[in-house]
Amino acid sequence: MSTPSDWHNITLEIPFASHQHATYAKQTIEVDAELQPQAVKRTLEVKNNLLIATFDTLTIRLARLTTNAFLENVDLVVRTLEAFGEEAARIPS
Numbered sequence: 001m002s003t004p005s006d007w008h009n010i011t012l013e014i015p016f017a018s019h020q021h022a023t024y025a026k027q028t029i030e031v032d033a034e035l036q037p038q039a040v041k042r043t044l045e046v047k048n049n050l051l052i053a054t055f056d057t058l059t060i061r062l063a064r065l066t067t068n069a070f071l072e073n074v075d076l077v078v079r080t081l082e083a084f085g086e087e088a089a090r091i092p093s
Helices: 019-029 060-090
Strands: 008-015 040-047 050-057
Touching: 008 060, 019 040, 019 050, 019 060, 040 060, 050 060
Parallel strands: none
Antiparallel strands: 008 050, 040 050
8 A cells, every 4th residue: 555655746837828828728638537546646726827737646657657648638738729719719708
């Protein structure tokens, strides 16, 4: 049985053009639960224009895999915001 001291901790700070874009990224990414919740704990928060992701994992391999998957999701969100961000902001709600 592992104890919290056995876990590996990684924190990533991803800058966005605005607080709103960072919030969009958080809301988009957080709907997908971790595939191994017993082995990976993820926390997402937004501070100013930063998306801050903290991962606690049981193994270094899981840290690498989880971080890689997260960054792929961030890349997709960024490319989507670049393509549609301004257009979407002009649509009345």
